[in-house]
Amino acid sequence: MRLGAFVNDATVRAIFYQAVTFAAVVGLIWYLVSNTIANMATRGMSAGFDFLDVSAGFNIAFTLIPYREGDSYLRVFQVGIANTLLVAVIGIVFASALGLVVGLARLSTNWLIRTLARWYVEVLRNTPLLLQIIAWYFGVFNLLPRPRESIALGGFMWLNNRGAYFPAPVPQDGFETVLGALALAVGAAIAVSVWARRRLRETGRAFPAGLVGFALVAGVPLLVYLALGAPLGWNWPALRGFNFVGGFSVPPAFCALVVALSIYTSCFIAEIVRAGIQSVGHGQTEAARALGVKPSRTMRFIILPQAMRVIIPPLISQYLNLTKNSSLAIAIGFPDLVSVWMNTSLNQSGRAIPIVAMTMGFYCVVSLIVSFALNAYNRRILLRER
Structure with a gap:
């Protein structure tokens, strides 16, 4: 009777089925991995990560971080x-x-x-995303004017069939202080927002936390920036020959x-x-x-x-x-x-x-x-x- 009650217990059965399922999944993964490694060894192929230190030897057209052809x-x-x-x-x-x-x-x-x-x-x-990507690339951006006839947007952005060009910021001495002031201003804006919400819940009186936060985030770094003599330069793109040079560009x-x-x-x-x-x-x-x-x-x-x-x-x-x-x-x-x-x-x-x-x-x-x-x-x- 005790054995039958133990076997018929719902909790015991649940644990047993989960253990069997887990063992089956682990066994299947082990079989697939070991079989793959054996087949690759038969063909003289390696599944290791030792190639990560080898030089790639090819160029990448657009990189957000520094990269050279000889990098790994x-x-x-x-x-x-x-x-x-x-x-x-x-x-x-x-x-x-x-x-x-x-x-x-x-x-x-x-x-x-x-x-x-x-x-x-x-x-x-209801239009496939791949078709939209191709349409925007070949039907819009590839049909933009040549660099000599670029479309100027506001005097700080230029569009042509080779991409979009923007002025690139060039930090100078003292700009770290401006970034520190910005971080403090953001923290102060968050604190004001939290306080304003608590005040609204407790008293029902609203406080313009958005305007105050914006004034802090925009005003404090600006004042520090001006006080330090504007320690930020700009590298503006300029048309040289058949393309723009300088600045920052995206393809x-x-x-x-x-x-x-x-x-x-x-x-x-x-x-x-x-x-x-x-x-x-x-x-x-x-x-x-x-x-x-x-x-x-x-x-x-x-x-x-x-x-x-x-x-x-x-x-x-x-x-x-x-x-x-x-x-x-x-x-x-x-x-x-x-x-x-x-x-x-x-x-x-x-x-x-x-x-x-x-x-x-x-x-x-x-x-x-x-x-x-x-x-x-x-x-x-x-x-x-x-």
């Missing part, structure tokens, strides 16, 4: 990571801002704005990739924002209107904070998708991680297993970090029952 494969991996993260961060910022605007436009009472926003979402999100492939990723992802973010706002009861808006709260403050302080509880979970997926979709840059020749590492480095070194493993590990780590950060924020804003 490990440096190539770092360059690919830096380029991929640059595209992902800029794309996330632009996609979030554009998605918020389009999502609010989808709820506009103006028929024209609402219709344009709806067609924007429906057309672009057309980068511009096309960022624009396509931002616009495509913004369509999904817009629908997430729209759904989140519509999940908040209309009575919240009516109550705010009855109390005389301005529509802008109603949206900012009443509707959006509640909608964020619905927006954040699916927003995580869109940020992860944008980061992983940046690998489509290989179609237009932008040197992201997949292009310089999974393509060029793999073909030259022949080390498929370690290169694929390192690439998968990078995307996995980035995805976990983004998920952890946004999930932590989501837990902080969740309603807690008492």
Whole structure:
């Protein structure tokens, strides 16, 4: 009887099934790894990482960090990571801002704005991202004027078929102090924002924390900058011969990739924002209107904070998708991680297993970090029952 009761115990059975599943998974992984290593040894191939110190011997057109042709494969991996993260961060910022605007436009009472926003979402999100990247690259940025006929935007940016050119900052002695003042100003702005929220909860009196924070972040570093005699120079791009020299430039492939990723992802973010706002009861808006709260403050302080509880979970997926979709840059020749590492480095070194493993590990780590950060924020804003 005791043995039968032990066998029929639900907890015991659950532990047994989990142990069997775990053992099966470990056995399968061990078989695949050992079989792969044996097959590679038979063919004289190596699965080690000793090639990382070997000179890559090829050039990379666009690098965010210093790189030379004689640098190692490990440096190539770092360059690919830096380029991929640059595209992902800029794309996330632009996609979030554009998605918020389009999502609010989808709820506009103006028929024209609402219709344009709806067609924007429906057309672009139902077009393959790869086609959009190719269209922006070959149909827009490659058709820009030649360098001698560049399009000047505001006197600080020039566009042509070889990319976008900006003035590059050149820090001078004392600029570290300005950066320190900026860090202190940001910390003070955050402290003011926290204090203003606590004050609003306790007394019901609002404080212009946004304006004060902006004044701190913009004013304090500026005063320090002027007091130190403007310790920052600028290297302006100038047309020399058939192209610009000096300054900072980005290739057309980068511009096309960022624009396509931002616009495509913004369509999904817009629908997430729209759904989140519509999940908040209309009575919240009516109550705010009855109390005389301005529509802008109603949206900012009443509707959006509640909608964020619905927006954040699916927003995580869109940020992860944008980061992983940046690998489509290989179609237009932008040197992201997949292009310089999974393509060029793999073909030259022949080390498929370690290169694929390192690439998968990078995307996995980035995805976990983004998920952890946004999930932590989501837990902080969740309603807690008492």
